[in-house]
Amino acid sequence: MDSKYNPQEIEPKWQSFWEKERVFEVEVDKSKEKYYLLEMFPYPSGRLHMGHVRNYSIGDVVSRYKVMRGFNVLHPMGWDAFGLPAENAALENRVHPNEWTRRNIDYMRGQLKRLGYSYDWRREFATCDPEYYKWEQAVFIDMLEKGLVEKQKAWVNWCDKCNTVLANEQVEDGYCWRHGDTLVRQKELSQWFFKITRYAEELLEWTEKLPGWPEKVLLMQRNWIGKSVGSMIHFKLERPYPDPETDGEIDRVVVYTTRPDTLFGATFMSLAAEHPYCEILSRGTDREKAVREFCDRVRSEDKIKRSAEDYEKEGTFTGAYCINPMTGRRMPIYVANFVLMEYGTGAVMAVPAHDQRDFEFSRVYGLDIVPVVQPPGQEALEASAMTEAYEEPGVMMNSGEYDGMDSLEFKKVITDRLARENRGGASTHYRLRDWLISRQRFWGAPIPVVHCPECGVVPVPKDQLPVALPAEVEFDFEVGNPLPRLDWWINVDCPKCGRPARRETDTMDTFVESSWYYERYASPHCDTAPFDDGEVHYWLPVDQYIGGIEHAVLHLLYSRFFTKVLRDLGYVKFDEPFTRLLTQGMVLKESVKCPEHGYQFPQEVKDYKCPVCGKDVEIGRKEKMSKSKKNTVDPEEMVKTFGADTVRLYLLFEAPPNKEIDWSENRIQGPNRFIHRVWNLAVSRVEKIKDVSASDAAKYDFLAGPSDEKELFIKTHETARDVTDRIERWTFNTAISALMEQFNALADFDLEGGDDPARRKVLFRWSLERFLAMLGPFCPHLAEEIWSALGAKESAFHLAWPDFDEAMTARDTFELVIQVNGKVRARVNAPVDAKKEELEKIALANERIQDFIKGREIRKVIAVPNKLVNVVV
RNA sequence: GCCCGGAUGGCGGAAUUGGUAGACGCAGCGGACUUAAAAUCCGCUAUGGUUAUCCAUGUGCCGGUUCAAGUCCGGCUCCGGGCACCA
Numbered sequence: 001m002d003s004k005y006n007p008q009e010i011e012p013k014w015q016s017f018w019e020k021e022r023v024f025e026v027e028v029d030k031s032k033e034k035y036y037l038l039e040m041f042p043y044p045s046g047r048l049h050m051g052h053v054r055n056y057s058i059g060d061v062v063s064r065y066k067v068m069r070g071f072n073v074l075h076p077m078g079w080d081a082f083g084l085p086a087e088n089a090a091l092e093n094r095v096h097p098n099e100w101t102r103r104n105i106d107y108m109r110g111q112l113k114r115l116g117y118s119y120d121w122r123r124e125f126a127t128c129d130p131e132y133y134k135w136e137q138a139v140f141i142d143m144l145e146k147g148l149v150e151k152q153k154a155w156v157n158w159c160d161k162c163n164t165v166l167a168n169e170q171v172e173d174g175y176c177w178r179h180g181d182t183l184v185r186q187k188e189l190s191q192w193f194f195k196i197t198r199y200a201e202e203l204l205e206w207t208e209k210l211p212g213w214p215e216k217v218l219l220m221q222r223n224w225i226g227k228s229v230g231s232m233i234h235f236k237l238e239r240p241y242p243d244p245e246t247d248g249e250i251d252r253v254v255v256y257t258t259r260p261d262t263l264f265g266a267t268f269m270s271l272a273a274e275h276p277y278c279e280i281l282s283r284g285t286d287r288e289k290a291v292r293e294f295c296d297r298v299r300s301e302d303k304i305k306r307s308a309e310d311y312e313k314e315g316t317f318t319g320a321y322c323i324n325p326m327t328g329r330r331m332p333i334y335v336a337n338f339v340l341m342e343y344g345t346g347a348v349m350a351v352p353a354h355d356q357r358d359f360e361f362s363r364v365y366g367l368d369i370v371p372v373v374q375p376p377g378q379e380a381l382e383a384s385a386m387t388e389a390y391e392e393p394g395v396m397m398n399s400g401e402y403d404g405m406d407s408l409e410f411k412k413v414i415t416d417r418l419a420r421e422n423r424g425g426a427s428t429h430y431r432l433r434d435w436l437i438s439r440q441r442f443w444g445a446p447i448p449v450v451h452c453p454e455c456g457v458v459p460v461p462k463d464q465l466p467v468a469l470p471a472e473v474e475f476d477f478e479v480g481n482p483l484p485r486l487d488w489w490i491n492v493d494c495p496k497c498g499r500p501a502r503r504e505t506d507t508m509d510t511f512v513e514s515s516w517y518y519e520r521y522a523s524p525h526c527d528t529a530p531f532d533d534g535e536v537h538y539w540l541p542v543d544q545y546i547g548g549i550e551h552a553v554l555h556l557l558y559s560r561f562f563t564k565v566l567r568d569l570g571y572v573k574f575d576e577p578f579t580r581l582l583t584q585g586m587v588l589k590e591s592v593k594c595p596e597h598g599y600q601f602p603q604e605v606k607d608y609k610c611p612v613c614g615k616d617v618e619i620g621r622k623e624k625m626s627k628s629k630k631n632t633v634d635p636e637e638m639v640k641t642f643g644a645d646t647v648r649l650y651l652l653f654e655a656p657p658n659k660e661i662d663w664s665e666n667r668i669q670g671p672n673r674f675i676h677r678v679w680n681l682a683v684s685r686v687e688k689i690k691d692v693s694a695s696d697a698a699k700y701d702f703l704a705g706p707s708d709e710k711e712l713f714i715k716t717h718e719t720a721r722d723v724t725d726r727i728e729r730w731t732f733n734t735a736i737s738a739l740m741e742q743f744n745a746l747a748d749f750d751l752e753g754g755d756d757p758a759r760r761k762v763l764f765r766w767s768l769e770r771f772l773a774m775l776g777p778f779c780p781h782l783a784e785e786i787w788s789a790l791g792a793k794e795s796a797f798h799l800a801w802p803d804f805d806e807a808m809t810a811r812d813t814f815e816l817v818i819q820v821n822g823k824v825r826a827r828v829n830a831p832v833d834a835k836k837e838e839l840e841k842i843a844l845a846n847e848r849i850q851d852f853i854k855g856r857e858i859r860k861v862i863a864v865p866n867k868l869v870n871v872v873v
Numbered sequence: 874g875c876c877c878g879g880a881u882g883g884c885g886g887a888a889u890u891g892g893u894a895g896a897c898g899c900a901g902c903g904g905a906c907u908u909a910a911a912a913u914c915c916g917c918u919a920u921g922g923u924u925a926u927c928c929a930u931g932u933g934c935c936g937g938u939u940c941a942a943g944u945c946c947g948g949c950u951c952c953g954g955g956c957a958c959c960a
Contacts, residue, residue, distance in 0.1 A: 215877080215878095216877060216878070216954085216955080219876070219877060219955080219956095220877090220954095220955060220956080223876075223955070223956055223957095224955095224956085226956090226959070228959070228960090230960085255960080256959095256960070257960055258959085258960065259960075270960085311958075313958080337958095338958045338960095339958085339960080340958080340959070340960090342959090343959045343960075344959070344960065347960095348960045349960080350960085351960090355960065356958090357958055357960080358960085429959080431956095431959060549954090549955095552955085553955095653885090653886095653897085653898075654885060654886085654898095655885065655886070656886085659885095659886090660953095661885085662884095662885075664884085664885080664899080666884090666899060666900070667884085667885065667898075667899050667900090668899095669898095669899070669900095670885095670897090670898045670899055671898085673898090673913095674898085676912090676913090677913095680913085725889085729889085731887095733885085733886070733887090733897085733898095734886090734887065734896085734897080736897080736898090737886090737887075737896065737897035737898075738896095738897085739897095740897055740898075741896080741897070744897095815893085817892080817893045819892090819893085819940085819941075821940080821941090822892095822939095822940065822941045823941095824893055827893075859940085860940060861940090862892095862940050862941080864892060867892055867893085868892060868893070868941090870892080870940050870941060871940090872940050872941095
C-alpha cells in the first residue's frame with residue numbers, strides 16, 4: 001500500500017479488475033434466491049448530475065449488500081434514449097439525434113464506471129435501439145388488435161415549444177413539464193390513446209396491495225385516478241334537436257352527479273364550452289352568435305387561467321330548456337366557463353342551494369334557488385336567506401314524497417328509481433383520462449401503422465418490424481420534424497390490399513419505452529420475443545425500485561398499467577412490476593440571482609456580489625439543482641477531487657435516502673477525512689498483522705480476556721448487528737455512523753499491549769476484516785484495496801456478510817441510571833440481569849440518592865431491569 | 874379549500890416497543906507537532922447560573938395521561954409537498 005491515499009490510482013485499478021474478472025455478471029440460478037434491484041435509468045443528456053449519483057449510490061449499497069447476503073442479484077443499467085433534447089440538439093448542430101445520443105451514452109457510461117457501480121453491463125441497452133423498440137411496436141399492434149389503443153378526436157394539450165401534444169400527466173399547473181415557462185394550449189386533434197381508463201379500477205385496487213411502496217406515492221396515484229361514485233341522470237330537452245353526427249335527433253342531456261339527492265333542487269343546466277350541444281342547441285336562434293363567441297373565448301383561454309382561483313364564473317344562455325325529471329320544472333341551459341368537458345359528461349345539473357359554484361352563478365344570472373336538503377336539527381333553509389350553498393348531508397325537503405328522508409339514504413333510493421324508469425342510474429367516474437401517446441416528433445419509436453385510403457388504419461405486419469427511424473435525414477430549423485416530409489419513408493404499399501398508402505408519422509411518447517424496460521433487462525438480447533419466458537419469470541417483478549418522487553404519477557403509473565397490459569396479452573404472469581419502491585430525496589443547493597444578470601454560479605459569487613457587475617445578489621432558497629438556475633455541482637469534478645468512494649459516502653452519510661440533501665462542500669470533509677483515516681490505519685497496521693489469520697479468532701475466548709480486547713470484540717459484534725439492522729431499515733447514514741464507531745474502536749486499540757501479542761493481532765485482524773466487509777457496499781474501491789493488501793486474492797464483492805451472535809455481546813455489568821422523581825441523579829455499574837429488588841437496593845443505598853430522599857417519604861420505586869430505577873418521593 | 878408529511882444544538886442528523894435527549898459527523902474553540910502554514914493527533918463544545926464531578930432549563934406553542942413523554946392523547950402555530958371550479 002502506498003503511504004498516501006490516492007483514489008485516482010486505486011479506483012480505476014479495481015474498476016478494470018471487476019470488469020476483467022466479470023464480477024458483476026449474473027445468470028439465472030434457481031438454487032439461489034433472486035433479488036432484482038433497479039434504479040430508474042437516466043436520460044442521456046450528456047453528463048450525470050448529482051441526483052443520478054445519489055440514486056445509483058443508494059442502489060449500489062443494496063445491491064452489494066444483497067450479494068453478500070447470498071442473493072442472486074440482478075442489477076442492470078440502460079438508457080432512456082428517445083426524447084426531445086436529442087432532437088433539439090440535432091436541429092442546432094445539424095447532426096442526427098442518434099449520433100448525439102450515442103455520444104452522450106458513451107460518455108455517461110464512462111462516468112458510471114468511474115463511480116464503481118456493480119452493474120451487469122452485458123445487459124445494457126438504449127431504448128432507441130431498433131432491437132428494443134421493435135418489441136414495443138409488436139406490443140402496440142397487439143394492443144391495437146385488443147382495442148387497447150385507439151385513435152380519438154379530442155381536445156388535447158399542446159406545447160408550442162415541444163411542438164407536440166402532451167399527456168395530462170405531463171402538464172403541471174397548466175405549464176409543460178419540460179418547459180416550465182410555456183403555457184399549454186388546448187387543441188382539438190385526432191390522436192392515439194392507450195386505454196388506461198379501462199384499468200382505472202384495477203390500478204386503484206392494487207394501490208391497497210403494495211405495502212412496499214411509500215404511502216405518499218400510493219395516495220398521489222389514488223388522487224390521480226380520482227374515483228367518484230354517483231349517478232347518471234337524463235334530462236329531456238323541451239323539444240328535440242337535429243343531430244348533425246347521426247342525422248337523428250337529440251332529445252336529452254345526460255349529466256353525471258355525485259349528489260343525486262339534490263335532484264329536486266336542480267333549477268338550471270350548465271354545459272362545458274367544448275360540449276357539442278352548445279352549438280346544436282343554439283343553432284338558428286338569436287343566441288347562436290353569443291354562444292359561439294362565448295365558447296370560442298373560453299376555449300382559447302389557457303388551462304392555467306381557467307383553473308385560477310379567482311377565475312370569475314361566467315356563462316351565457318343557449319336559448320334551450322330541459323325538464324327536471326322529478327319536478328317537471330323548465331330548466332334553462334347555460335354554457336358556463338367553470339364546467340370541464342373532460343370530467344363526467346361535460347354537462348352539469350345545477351343546484352344552487354347545495355353547490356357553491358352553482359350558487360354564485362345563480363346570483364349573477366338571477367336563477368332560482370330551491371333548497372332540498374335541510375341541515376339536521378336546524379330550521380328549514382330559506383332560499384332568500386341563504387348566503388352560501390349548504391353542501392353537507394341532511395334531511396330531505398321540497399322533494400315531494402321523499403321529504404323527511406335522510407339525504408344519504410335518498411341518494412340510493414332516487415338512483416334506483418331513475419334506473420328502474422330508464423332515466424339514469426348508478427355510475428362511477430374516474431378523473432384519470434386515457435393516455436395520449438402520439439407525438440409529432442421525430443426522435444421516438446414510430447407508431448407501426450399505415451393509413452390506407454381503402455382499408456383505413458392497417459397495422460404493419462409483425463414480420464416487417466421494426467418500423468425503423470430513417471438514418472439518412474437532414475435536420476433544419478426551418479423544417480423542424482423531418483419525418484412528415486420524407487416521401488420515400490412515408491409512401492408504402494398497404495400491407496392488406498397492396499395499394500398505395502401512407503405511414504403514420506407520429507412517434508410514441510417516450511414514457512412508453514420506460515414503461516417496460518425493466519422487464520427487458522431479464523433477457524435484453526432475446527430476438528424472438530420481447531422477453532424470454534424463463535428469464536423474465538425468474539427475475540421479475542423488480543424487488544426494489546429506486547428513483548425520484550417526480551415520477552409518482554407519470555412513469556410509475558404508466559409502468560403499472562403497461563405491466564397489466566402485458567399480462568393480459570399473455571407476455572407476463574405477474575400483476576405489478578415493482579414490489580418495493582424507494583423515492584429518494586433530491587439534492588438541493590441554494591441559487592444566487594443578480595437582479596440584472598440573472599442566476600449565477602454560487603461558487604463564483606463572493607461577498608454576495610454579482611461576478612459580472614458587482615451588484616448585490618439575492619440568495620434564493622435551496623432547490624433542486626438545475627442548469628437554468630446555475631446551482632449545479634458536477635459530480636465528475638467531485639470524483640476528480642475526492643474520489644468516487646468519498647462522493648458516494650458523502651451522499652449516503654449526509655441524510656437518510658428518502659430525505660433531501662443540501663449540497664455542502666464543507667461537509668464532504670467528514671467522509672473524506674474518514675476515508676483517509678481508514679487508509680492511514682491500514683497502512684500502519686497491515687504489516688503487523690500479516691502473519692496472523694482472522695479465522696484463528698474462533699480459538700480464543702475474548703470475552704474472558706483483558707478488558708480492552710473484550711470491548712473491541714463486543715463492539716465488532718455490535719457493529720455487525722447495527723449495520724445490518726440499519727441497512728435493512730434503509731437508514732444508511734446511521735449504518736455509516738456505526739461503521740465509524742467501530743473504526744474509532746479499531747484506531748484506539750493498541751496492537752502492542754496485553755499479555756498475548758498473537759491473540760491481540762488475531763483479534764485486531766478479525767475485527768478489521770469484518771469492518772472492511774461491511775464498508776464494501778459503501779466504499780468498494782477502498783475495501784478492495786485494503787482487503788487485497790491483507791493478502792486476499794478474491795474480490796471483496798463476494799465476501800460473506802458478517803454474522804451476528806447475541807451471545808458474543810454479553811457484558812456482565814451495565815450502567816444503571818438512578819432517577820428521583822424522573823430526574824437522573826446518579827449512574828452506577830450494576831450486574832447485568834440483576835433482579836428488580838437488587839436494583840432497588842443498589843439505588844437506595846447510593847449516597848447521592850440518599851441525599852435526595854433524606855427526610856422525604858418514598859412513595860414508590862420503579863425498577864426496569866438493565867435500564868434504570870426511578871425513586872418517587 | 875381538501876389530503877399527506879415535517880418541526881430536536883451554530884449545521885446535517887441520532888434516539889426499534891414511552892425509560893440516560895443530542896450517537897456519528899460538520900463548523901467552532903483550546904492544545905500538541907511545525908521556522909510557518911496545511912495536513913494530522915489530543916481535548917472542549919445544548920443554554921443559563923460567579924462553567925469543579927453541582928443546580929436549573931431544554932426536542933415549534935398550550936394543555937393532558939404517566940413513576941417517566943422528542944415518543945401517547947386533545948387543541949393550535951409555522952414550514953414543505955401533492956391535488957384542486959371533479960359536479
